[in-house]
Amino acid sequence: MSSYSISAILTGRAVRFRAADEQSAIAKVPVDGAVRVTFLGLAGDEQADAKHHGGPDKALHHYAADHYPVWDAELGGHGLLASPGAFGENIATTGLTEGDVWLGDRFRLGSALIEVSHGRQPCWKLGHRFGVTDMAARIVRNGRCGWYYRVIEEGEVAPGDALIRDVRGLAAWPIDRLFHVVIGGGHKRAGDALRELADLPVLAQAWRDRAAQLAG
Template sequence: MSLPTIRLDALLTGRAQPFTRPGSRSAIDKQPQHGQLTVTTLGLSGDEQGDLRVHGGVEKAIHHYPREHYAAWAAELGAHPLLAQPGAFGENFSSSGWTEHDVCLGDRIRVGTALLEISQGRMPCWKLSDRFGVAELALRVQQSGRTGWYYRVLEEGVVSAGDNLQLVERQFADWLLTRLSAVLFDKRVESELLRECLALPLAPSWRRTLERRLEKGLVEDWAPRLQGRSAAE
């Protein structure tokens, strides 16, 4: 088990508000918070989500996005104002030192007095494209692998910026998030690999997705998520 202890550089929350498309709402505009915040099974106190069908909940209680990805995005997009500070990608946790190449599904992380578990990577949606004003940014995030990840909360507690993030248990060392996301975002259907993934403790939504692929022998349409079929998406 090898993962360095790192510092939580910024702790961010946001309130749901009207978004870019008629009828849409989002809390993607996260702002840094100072002092302790309570962590419950549904996430950080004061944090909201605009569409609870696809965001938030126990499997997506906290979103973590690596700060080092900002340099890569700045190189691709130019000096975008959103990249000047943490929160551009709607993250709750901002840090340097861990990326999707370092953490595994099921890693258990102690931060403050809370115990978290990595539940899944992010499946980017059209709201990222609208937030940045960059067409197909959500697809580019998906293709880049720079998605960040979500935690479920195993033990509630309190957390604040400046706390350490420490790996306390690793159960699935063969399943870096980069490997798992490569399966999820592959247009090919490889039955044996899907069965191997389905033996993992996947979040229910990921499990349903991979079960359907195995049953139907084809990959679902990503357009509703990446482009938005309607204001409710």
């Protein structure tokens, strides 16, 4: 088992984002105490766009704090990167990145059990949040995407708890490879891999559907 120190557990409320009729809960803030981990995510965490965010396969979003210094250098310094939550993540850690995390990995998050379900596909809201119009395109190119968990067993987590890997998933499908094939353009020479992904029950249904579509 591997253990990782949690930098922050974060939740957010849906608030006005860009226009009067647009809301987002991408601005997450660290919690001070214990929070319930449910099948739909952290208690008190909201999603303004239920079509594209939230649900059992996107219950928790994890983004590696390891990427923050790289982004800061690339963007020439940015205030959002001074603390966790810049990418709308619920979990922030160091020492764990997309190359280290496999599809189907299971972790103990406090007393909850969670499972890696797919990578995070970047959307336009990140560009608006950072004031960088091609932010989503940069993530597609560099693969610093983050990933999602589904909740297998509900529980509770508090700041200071560790994230403990309990079961290893599919060695053939680390998140960086999965993201490259499904989102980053790697599908063009990956017909067999796409057909494999389309039939993997552990992969989130939305990405299984996308894999099947890309496979033709």
